[in-house]
Amino acid sequence: MNISMILEMAASDGDRVAVTGEGRSLTSAELLEHARRAARLFRDHPAVLYLGANHPAYPVALFGAALAGIPFVALNYRLGDEQLTALRDKHAGAVVLEPDELNDFLDSTAAGDQDDDVEFPEWDGDAVAAIIYTSGTTSDPKPAVLRHRHLLAYVFNTLEFGSAEPDAASLVAVPPYHIAGLTNLLSNLYTGRRVVYLAAFTPAGWLETVRDERVTHAMLVPTMLARIVNELGDAEADTPSLRSLAYGGSRTPLPVLERALKAFPATGFVNAYGLTETASSIAVLSPDDHRTAMDSTDPAVRDRLGSVGQPLPGIEIQVRTEADDIAAPGETGLVFVRGEQISGEYGARSVLDADGWFATRDLGRLDADGYLFVEGRADDTIIRGGENIAPAEIEDVLLRHPAVVEAAVIGVADAEWGQRIVAVLVGDADTAELTAWVRERLRSSKTPDTIVFRAELPKTETGKLLRRTLIAELENANA
Structure with a gap:
């Protein structure tokens, strides 16, 4: 072949x-x-x-x-x-x-x-x-x-x-x-x-x-x-x-x-x-x-617009908990995939496990009908006061505000909370107004502690957000 x-x-x-x-x-x-x-x-x-x-x-x-x-x-x-x-x-x-x-x-x-x-x-x-x-x-x-x-x-x-x-x-x-x-x-x-x-x-x-x-x-x-x-x-x-x-x-x-x-x-x-x-x-x-998702009045079906769909032929997907158990439908965990097209190989080193599964390092969940929701990279998860917080949820809320063009939510080291939530935005809006906007739509523990405005967000040539660059810049500025 x-x-x-x-x-x-x-x-x-x-x-x-x-x-x-x-x-x-x-x-x-x-x-x-x-x-x-x-x-x-x-x-x-x-x-x-x-x-x-x-x-x-x-x-x-x-x-x-x-x-x-x-x-x-x-x-x-x-x-x-x-x-x-x-x-x-x-x-x-x-x-x-x-x-x-x-x-x-x-x-x-x-x-x-x-x-x-x-x-x-x-x-x-x-x-x-x-x-x-x-x-x-x-x-x-x-x-x-x-x-x-x-x-x-x-x-x-x-x-x-x-x-x-x-x-x-x-x-x-x-x-x-x-x-x-x-x-x-x-x-x-x-x-x-x-x-x-x-x-x-x-x-x-x-x-x-x-x-x-x-x-x-x-x-x-x-x-x-x-x-x-x-x-x-x-x-x-x-x-x-x-x-x-x-x-x-x-x-x-x-x-x-x-x-x-x-x-x-x-x-x-x-x-x-x-x-x-x-x-x-x-x-x-x-x-x-x-x-179907756009036209549905069923919240579970409507939510699928935020999913990446179902596996292609020849592909198996598992979501695993931190204990390496298979997650229940709707439970968030690490996404693993297996199939003929999966390489999982870097140079001469394979990272597939003994059964051929590849750890994507993405966090996600499968609903009862097998639709996969990807919630971001595992390394991007913010842990604030012992609570795991997915940046994507907060970013989507911020992006619905008419004055916000782009949004990146990151966790920055904090002596009291472990991490504090920082929203880095492209746009022009009052920070108090944005804070209230998020608090009204999410619980207070997911409201940004700090909001920072930038002319642009750092990204790769293919549009991937460079979160680590933002974290390093903010932590260095506060050092």
């Missing part, structure tokens, strides 16, 4: 455009020819490092590496020189594709005769397909290893080959060093959707591309979705071609989701929950789930 089999299957419909971006398009047959030529360039190297943005060169490099039997490593080209150099040094001898070389690389794989005498390695499902460095919000990035069998298990267990409509087009705006950038490509090729690459995201540029390219499917991280609804204000999006909008990668505040559902009334929303180590999504809240 090898992920290049997806491209070979797609190339059976060789006249169909597979990827579009940067003013260039490739059919699936052309993409396969480019990848084969790239594989000949790569075969004497230990890996391929891709440092560019979204570009048609990305799938050529990915499948070229797969055919050559070597790992593909997409690095965050926005990292500082010191970090980027350290990551590059871990892959000595690798082919390095720099941002300003992508057009030349693509041209080099378009020219020349196809050498049918070149032998590529036999397909091996256990071989490493990709290495994705985790975002490192709390520590140095770790090399998450994804083998061919992990990625193929995700595609084969969840999708139907060639199932897309002839006009289907998927806009990919998430960066290529994100797991969604990789699995979006595989999924779209397998189902037959044309991939439209957006190299640099802006809300106005994204909306314009959806309209101009008649995009039918798209995936966004929550920060992107929030920026788009802010761009629209009270107006509807006017994107009649858009049938499906997936969001995920980190938690989406409910107020942002509710505004998005109003802005895109004819679009089906999909909440996809997964991690790099799980080879993309492991649970999904479907468009039908969204509509």
Whole structure:
């Protein structure tokens, strides 16, 4: 098994455009020819490092590496020189594709005769397909290893080959060093959707591309979705071609989701929950789930709008208590997952337990019907006076205030309470008014002790909040 089999299957419909971006398009047959030529360039190297943005060169490099039997490593080209150099040094001898070389690389794989005498390695499902460095919000990035069998298990267990409509087009705006950038490509090729690459995201540029390219499917991280609804204000999006909008990668505040559902009334929303180590999504809240939750007067059903849905085929989910017992429905605990697509491997080290379960380090709960509610990272839990407090609950309440644009709730060390609750906000409001706002909607023990305003919140390039950065800054300021 090898992920290049997806491209070979797609190339059976060789006249169909597979990827579009940067003013260039490739059919699936052309993409396969480019990848084969790239594989000949790569075969004497230990890996391929891709440092560019979204570009048609990305799938050529990915499948070229797969055919050559070597790992593909997409690095965050926005990292500082010191970090980027350290990551590059871990892959000595690798082919390095720099941002300003992508057009030349693509041209080099378009020219020349196809050498049918070149032998590529036999397909091996256990071989490493990709290495994705985790975002490192709390520590140095770790090399998450994804083998061919992990990625193929995700595609084969969840999708139907060639199932897309002839006009289907998927806009990919998430960066290529994100797991969604990789699995979006595989999924779209397998189902037959044309991939439209957006190299640099802006809300106005994204909306314009959806309209101009008649995009039918798209995936966004929550920060992107929030920026788009802010761009629209009270107006509807006017994107009649858009049938499906997936969001995920980190938690989406409910107020942002509710505004998005109003802005895109004819679009089906999909909440996809997964991690790099799980080879993309492991649970999904479907468009039908969204509509049912929005229209329901049953509080339990309505609450599912804040869930990440139910497990995908081939995935098992457990929620465990601190005593390592299986949690009862509605009881919060640590989320564990198991399935063919789960890697749970960093470098040469696996963190799966003896029975194949992967500890996500997320806190969550399952309701009686198997809907998973993710309540944040276990390390983010605030313990105030012996009570465990989930920041997400307070953040959602604050974000419903009309003067609050963004919110981060963190715990800062306190001699009396263990931790005190600090809300760091983007916006302009009276602190006494905000304190009263939260107290009216939550009990007093969950009301922020301190409210701080910032021009912006620190985040990774994919929109994940850097809570540890905020905690360090606030604790240093009070030292």
